[in-house]
Amino acid sequence: MSITQVSATKAFGGWHKQFSHQSDATSCEMRFAIFLPPQAQHQSVPVLYWLSGLTCTDENFMQKAAAFKVAAQLGIAIVAPDTSPRGDNVPDDDNHAYDFGLGAGFYLNATQPPFNQHYRMYDYVVNELPSVIEANFGVNQQRAISGHSMGGHGALSIAFKNLDKYSSVSAFSPICQPTTCPWGQKAFSGYLGQDKQSWLQYDSSALITQLTDSNKHIPALVDQGSDDNFLAEQLNPQALVAAAKTVNYPLELRIQPGYDHSYFFISSFIEDHLHFHAANFKA
């Protein structure tokens, strides 16, 4: 699995780099970004996987989240994949809507044509990308996962389906119950079809209720701005909290007064999330 460097920029004693590679999971070329802290030059470091939201690429988090200073202090690499497959052969929403198709892969494996060939972001994020990262960079197999909005849904649902692969999970303004909100219903019906039973395998509020073995729980932190314009219609953190309570899952929801849905919010609390993940990596 060869990867091609697209850019390399020094930051906080470490490096921000972008790479492209041919993906088996999505059957197209994928680009990802990685921040390598200074420690990665002489020891293997843990990795935080960051999943971005609707309309994003690998660039939004890296340019706007202000995460590098603390990641460099803590010795954490950060990997940000794209939010969907891309390229001329990859089908998009008929109307090029921002919430379906390109830039809106929802971190699932599509089953419905014409999306099922390329829209396999679940396999890409869970399996292929960590293999690529662990084969090519000075990282170890300690992983955490986080994300924003659609990417918060991705981080939570992926973690809840793979508790053995991650030591902690966090999210900013996640879509907590995609089966009941407009963004999720549009995406899931397009990618997965009309059988709503099949949607539940990617719904964090449904998935968490199956996690009855408390020995396997990994810590989960969710930050949500109170003035997020998508909160009422799309995000429903209370559903996730209520579901978590049914199995005593250790999930902390913090409502942050006055904050909105933007990267201004993410950059205000990303340090907390990095410290949270660092504390849960094994020494």
Ligand SMILES: N[C@@H](CCC(=O)N[C@@H](CS)C(=O)NCC(=O)O)C(=O)O
């Ligand atoms: N109002 C936005 C909705 C999309 C949006 O808010 N995207 C969030 C994630 S759900 C984002 O991170 N946008 C990119 C950025 O702020 O850099 C649009 O129509 O483009």
